[in-house]
């Protein structure tokens with residue numbers, strides 16, 4: 001179940017101009033109209049849905065911020081801090097694998113801690 005909401009201005013306001021989409025289960029906020037979203041981007045955001053559900057939503061958002069600020073404090077710039085978040089590392093790693101979510105182990109993002 002997913003609902004894609006086309007809201008480029010809102011996305012820019014909360015996440016910046018470079019953000020193409022954001023998963024807030026069960027919604028995907030998107031810069032593009034749903035028919036223009038790439039399969040990779042849809043898969044990426046759907047992987048975030050799975051992570052969000054296994055952490056009961058709030059755990060995902062809290063940990064996401066904790067990881068982001070942990071890497072920022074370590075001296076990473078915004079982009080590299082974002083790319084180091086294990087939720088993102090898992091989603092980017094598997095976003096082109098259509099079969100991934102059919103066989104994904106629970107809490108697989110833990111394997112992407114670094």
Ligand SMILES: [Zn+2]
Pocket residue numbers: 044048087088091
């Ligand atoms: Zn992501």
